[in-house]
Amino acid sequence: MTTRRASRRPSVADPSAPLGWRVFGMLRSGILSLAAVIGAVCIVAFVAALAFNVRPVAVISGSMEPQIPVGAMVFTRTVPAGDVSPGDIVTVQRPRNLGLVTHRLVSSVEREPGVYEFVLRGDANDTDDPQPYAVSTVGQYVLHVPLLGYLTIGLQSSSGLFIAGGIALVLVALFLLDPARLRGSAQTRETEEESA
Numbered sequence: 001m002t003t004r005r006a007s008r009r010p011s012v013a014d015p016s017a018p019l020g021w022r023v024f025g026m027l028r029s030g031i032l033s034l035a036a037v038i039g040a041v042c043i044v045a046f047v048a049a050l051a052f053n054v055r056p057v058a059v060i061s062g063s064m065e066p067q068i069p070v071g072a073m074v075f076t077r078t079v080p081a082g083d084v085s086p087g088d089i090v091t092v093q094r095p096r097n098l099g100l101v102t103h104r105l106v107s108s109v110e111r112e113p114g115v116y117e118f119v120l121r122g123d124a125n126d127t128d129d130p131q132p133y134a135v136s137t138v139g140q141y142v143l144h145v146p147l148l149g150y151l152t153i154g155l156q157s158s159s160g161l162f163i164a165g166g167i168a169l170v171l172v173a174l175f176l177l178d179p180a181r182l183r184g185s186a187q188t189r190e191t192e193e194e195s196a
Helices: 019-052 148-155 158-176 179-195
Strands: 054-058 073-080 089-093 100-112 115-121 133-135 137-145
Touching: 019 054, 019 158, 019 179, 054 137, 054 148, 073 089, 073 148, 089 115, 089 133, 100 137, 148 158
Parallel strands: none
Antiparallel strands: 054 073, 073 137, 089 100, 089 137, 100 115, 115 133
């Protein structure tokens, strides 16, 4: 009867491991750790957005520069239109559903109970917006994150979705291709071939 001694699982951090395995292991560990941190931040941001009724809006024009640059992600909280004051930054729907606009409130008049007429102007603009906005609720500015809007805009394109899918596949492959396990399998095969 032959017995086999339990072998220790090889580690890529082991100095006796080949340099290629060690480098691959360190890169894999770093990339997966970064992906885990980004994933955790996204989950926390999503839960916080739901809990505090916060909505993200990507900035695609320079009308609010220098305070809010192009490509920033603005986070707004939905409030009744009567809760904001001139000087506040707000996000409202453009007439005829032409998208959202984030500008500074110049003046506000209550035309009927709960419905206000807002005059807005971008900080970089010389004149007020061409026509007032009739609103009952608005997105009140909370904060913005520079450059984050570019990521959102990119992910809305077909090429952005293709790239995101490719990154997801690479992360899955890196997770499955554990260098310690691969090296251990290779060593086990070598041992079995030598003893055969």
